[in-house]
Amino acid sequence: xxxxxxxxxMLSLLLLILAPLAYLQGRLQLDTTKTWLxxxxxxxxxxxxxxxxxxxxx
Amino acid sequence: xxxxxNTDKSIEPQVNEYEREPVPKKSLLGFKSFVGMYAGxxxxxxxxxxxxxFVAAGVSAFDLIIGLLLGNLLAVLSWTFITAPxxxxxxxxxxxxxxxxxxxxxxxxxxxxxxxxxCFLAGAMITVSATAVGVWFDFRMPELNDLxxxxxxxxxxxxxxxxxxxxxxxxxxxxxxxxxxxxxPWMVLVFLAFGIIALRQFIQLTGVEIHSLSDLWDLANNRxxxxxxxxxxxxxxxxxxxxxxxxFCNLAxxxxxxxxxxxxxxxxxxxxxxxxxxxxxxxxxAWISASLLYALQLNQNAADxxxxxxxxxxxAAGLAGILCVxxxxxxxxxxxxxxxxxxxxxxxxKFSRFKVTLFAGxxxxxxxxxxxxxxxxxxxxxxxxxxxxxxxxVIFVDFYIFKRLGLQQNLAAERGISFxxxxxxxxxxxxxxxxxxxLYGGVQIYFVSLPGWFVAALIxxxxxxxxxxxxxxxx
Numbered sequence: 001x002x003x004x005x006x007x008x009x010m011l012s013l014l015l016l017i018l019a020p021l022a023y024l025q026g027r028l029q030l031d032t033t034k035t036w037l038x039x040x041x042x043x044x045x046x047x048x049x050x051x052x053x054x055x056x057x058x
Numbered sequence: 059x060x061x062x063x064n065t066d067k068s069i070e071p072q073v074n075e076y077e078r079e080p081v082p083k084k085s086l087l088g089f090k091s092f093v094g095m096y097a098g099x100x101x102x103x104x105x106x107x108x109x110x111x112f113v114a115a116g117v118s119a120f121d122l123i124i125g126l127l128l129g130n131l132l133a134v135l136s137w138t139f140i141t142a143p144x145x146x147x148x149x150x151x152x153x154x155x156x157x158x159x160x161x162x163x164x165x166x167x168x169x170x171x172x173x174x175x176x177c178f179l180a181g182a183m184i185t186v187s188a189t190a191v192g193v194w195f196d197f198r199m200p201e202l203n204d205l206x207x208x209x210x211x212x213x214x215x216x217x218x219x220x221x222x223x224x225x226x227x228x229x230x231x232x233x234x235x236x237x238x239x240x241x242x243p244w245m246v247l248v249f250l251a252f253g254i255i256a257l258r259q260f261i262q263l264t265g266v267e268i269h270s271l272s273d274l275w276d277l278a279n280n281r282x283x284x285x286x287x288x289x290x291x292x293x294x295x296x297x298x299x300x301x302x303x304x305x306f307c308n309l310a311x312x313x314x315x316x317x318x319x320x321x322x323x324x325x326x327x328x329x330x331x332x333x334x335x336x337x338x339x340x341x342x343x344a345w346i347s348a349s350l351l352y353a354l355q356l357n358q359n360a361a362d363x364x365x366x367x368x369x370x371x372x373x374a375a376g377l378a379g380i381l382c383v384x385x386x387x388x389x390x391x392x393x394x395x396x397x398x399x400x401x402x403x404x405x406x407x408k409f410s411r412f413k414v415t416l417f418a419g420x421x422x423x424x425x426x427x428x429x430x431x432x433x434x435x436x437x438x439x440x441x442x443x444x445x446x447x448x449x450x451x452v453i454f455v456d457f458y459i460f461k462r463l464g465l466q467q468n469l470a471a472e473r474g475i476s477f478x479x480x481x482x483x484x485x486x487x488x489x490x491x492x493x494x495x496x497l498y499g500g501v502q503i504y505f506v507s508l509p510g511w512f513v514a515a516l517i518x519x520x521x522x523x524x525x526x527x528x529x530x531x532x533x
Contacts, residue, residue, distance in 0.1 A: 013243060013244065016244065016248065016251065017247050017250065020250070020251040020254035020255050020258075023254070023255060024257060024258045030255070031376075034376030034377070037248070037251060037375050037376060037377075037378035038376060038378045038381075041248075041377075041381060044244045045240065045244070048240045048244075049240055052240050
């Protein structure tokens with residue numbers, strides 16, 4: 001489960017960088033880029049807490 | 059600037075351990091721990107103010123890029139060759155090391171100075187977060203040269219943000235530190251997104267075509283960081299200003315020795331090189347990205363000179379951008395207020411940590427009401443380094459030079475004194491001399507800390523010779 005969540009988190013970070021790069025190349029409109037950025041943000045903040053502070057509690 | 063949350067899992071739980079003893083071998087940490095920690099620490103809310111202020115200071119593309127590359131390199135070398143060697147040999151916190159040299163009373167004064175500076179710094183971070191509120195509520199926000207709060211909405215916004223941050227800090231910052239750890243990689247990429255999006259908008263706005271690095275350099279030179287006169291009320295930044303600012307932005311941490319507390323856990327002194335992640339992500343990429351946002355705003359409307367991270371981030375990256383401003387400001391202000399509370403509590407041990415932290419939060423909130431601190435952040439950061447750097451010189455000299463001169467190292471601990479007069483004179487006289495140079499000598503504050511370090515070192519040696527050789531008992 002942690003592995004899946006970690007992969008989802010990493011994909012969200014990838015999206016966070018690919019969306020602006022696509023905008024730079026003129027492949028995305030600004031509004032669409034902003035939408036992808038907030039989607040990536042939500043996915044990151046939902047998935048990352050499950051594995052990022054996992055070892056810290058102990 | 060420094061965000062005091064540690065992104066690394068292993069350092070944070072230990073920073074409060076071994077406060078009065080050297081870190082044992084079993085608790086030492088590997089290089090990777092410091093890479094993560096420094097990368098997270100130096101990508102903070104204040105980067106969103108510093109980047110734009112470079113543009114307001116009329117910096118040119120060459121001066122900014124090359125100045126930041128070199129200035130940050132000097133900062134990394136300072137961590138590696140000045141802080142880390144002492145940290146890995148003594149393995150003590152800054153405070154304990156200082157207490158052994160200066161005595162408890164003088165360290166208390168140092169704590170007070172540190173606490174006050176932390177409050178002002180946290181105030182600037184509250185200001186940054188409060189600008190995000192202005193995106194949703196229509197009130198007048200501060201202009202570049204405003205010194206005082208200029209609308210009721212602004213005051214209300216700062217008070218609410220400041221109260222929230224202070225109350226959370228009062229309950230301890232561990233939960234916020236956890237959020238900061240999670241936010242750190244995301245925040246770095248949002249900062250990068252700001253820069254990429256602003257660059258595209260520059261290309262659209264100017265109609266230039268970018269086919270090579272040379273085209274990009276032309277755009278940077280002619281439209282983004284054009285050099286020339288600074289905006290009204292701002293100091294002109296040259297190549298040397300950028301180098302010294304980048305080098306001394308965290309002066310208190312490296313040459314000022316505050317990071318002895320962190321690097322005492324390093325297995326090897328070359329782990330100081332890990333600071334390069336913080337410098338080149340936070341103080342290079344993030345500053346450049348933030349400055350791009352502001353330069354774009356000026357290109358779109360030259361009269362719109364207000365440095366407001368909230369609206370700038372919202373325009374570029376929408377809700378993700380505004381979240382970045384809020385989280386960056388909040389996660390940085392929170393531990394800063396907490397640390398200020400700790401510093402004050404050392405002076406007033408009778409008061410609970412909660413009460414003292416709330417007091418520090420109130421002080422930071424009041425400071426945050428005044429946009430002068432955030433809008434003059436470049437000056438304030440330079441002052442912050444200047445105030446604390448003489449004690450870095452005292453530690454350096456005491457560690458490396460005293461034995462060779464036949465002087466007593468760690469005087470306070472060895473002789474049981476609580477106020478080392480030589481160290482106090484080194485601190486006060488250096489500060490007075492440097493401030494006199496700034497106020498009456500026409501020397502800008504960015505350039506006095508380096509000679510100040512040497513002055514502090516010389517005064518400390520000289521007065522230690524006088525006091526120690528005359529056998530005069532210190533208090």
